Amino acid sequence: MRFKKLDLNLLVALDTLLTEQSITKGAEKLNMSPSALSNSLSRLRDYFEDDLLTQIGRKMVITPLGESLKVNVRNALNNIESTILVQPSFDPQTTDRIFSLFCSDYTQTVLAPHALELIGKQKSSARFQFLAQVENPHEQLERGQADLLVIPEGFTSNEHPKEVLYEEEFVCVVWQHSEIAKGELTKEKYAEVGHVLMRPWGIKKDFFETTLVQKYGIKRRLTATTFSFTSLPALVIGSENIATIHVRLAQKMAKVWPLKILPLPFDIPPMKQCIQWHQYRNNDEGLIWLRNILKEATTNMDIE
Structure with a gap:
């Protein structure tokens, strides 16, 4: 043609x-x-x-x-x-679609299980592919490589529609037998001790570094970096290091690892976790279904 x-x-x-x-x-x-x-x-x-x-x-x-x-x-x-x-109608029980979602391992740990539980109850035949993190996730939407992004608001694009799923607070986790766990965590102590950070290869934008330096003048002393949020709690075991992580993730990991959860010694705004999709796919019934599943899943996250 x-x-x-x-x-x-x-x-x-x-x-x-x-x-x-x-x-x-x-x-x-x-x-x-x-x-x-x-x-x-x-x-x-x-x-x-x-x-x-x-x-x-x-x-x-x-x-x-x-x-x-x-x-x-x-x-x-x-x-x-x-x-x-795209087919004008979508039936979750007969579909053969594979949905590709860009989201962190934090999201896969605290949100995705509840979404998959709901999908299982619907006896849906849809399949899902979770994609690795990259620096500019919106490019995956534009290339057609991702159907949906589940990311903090600060990483979303102004070119495509988005919706806030929920808000998330942050806390510190330390080894429960460490010296840090025994006393109050002050701003001075937070700045002095070693930190383990989640910083994937190629991603330079860091919410904490920007907030801490600009607002409080705190620059964390780096001990180790990792590509995974879920590995951060394990990396403080047996040490005097701190990991600053999402409160829901900390609560889950404290059930598995010998950790103590400490409040941050300063105030930072909560993270707004969003879903974002391509502007041309507003009427995609499959994506509308998936977005509704994720919104319903957020209501189940805190019910244990």
Whole structure:
């Protein structure tokens, strides 16, 4: 099919090439031969009168025009998928959909089990894939790699709709036999002791570092970092270190590990945990169902 002399089949090839920046990887993703995809790239170059991707050393680099097309092409394909290809009705008991959710291991620990319990009670045939954390999660929405984000409000995009699920407070956890556990946790002591932090590779934005330094002038003394929220409580066992974590996660972990939960020695605003979806998928009945499941699951989180 052609639109203004452009073969619309080439849009899928263009989207994949701009995302993978590799003919070999792109061909594997599209289940076609590298030569066929290379031919598609040649046709795209002729149409746009631009290289779109240029070979520099061993890498293919996107040209400025290619960069300008990247988001628009992905949005066009998302729009087609959401308005034409998605079935108008959704039955959770007969669906074969696989929902991809971007969320942290904290969310998978405190919220996801309650959502899966509700889904199980509905005898739904839907399946779920939890995705690893990345620095700009909204890009996964725009690339069609994630159906839904479950993230703090500060990490959401202004380009897509969102809804606040719940609020979460923070506390400190320490080894219950440590010296820190014996006395009051003051701001001075908090600044002096070692800290274990959750800081995934490539993610630079840190809510606590910004809040503590700007508001209180506190810079934590780093002992260790990890990619996982749920491993933080274990990492303070047997030490004089502190982990600052979500209160619901702390309460769960204190049932398993020899921990003591201490209040923060300063005030910080609660975290607003949000769900976010692509602007073109407002009417996706499957996502509406899933969003409602997550909202209902939040009411069960604190019922043990």
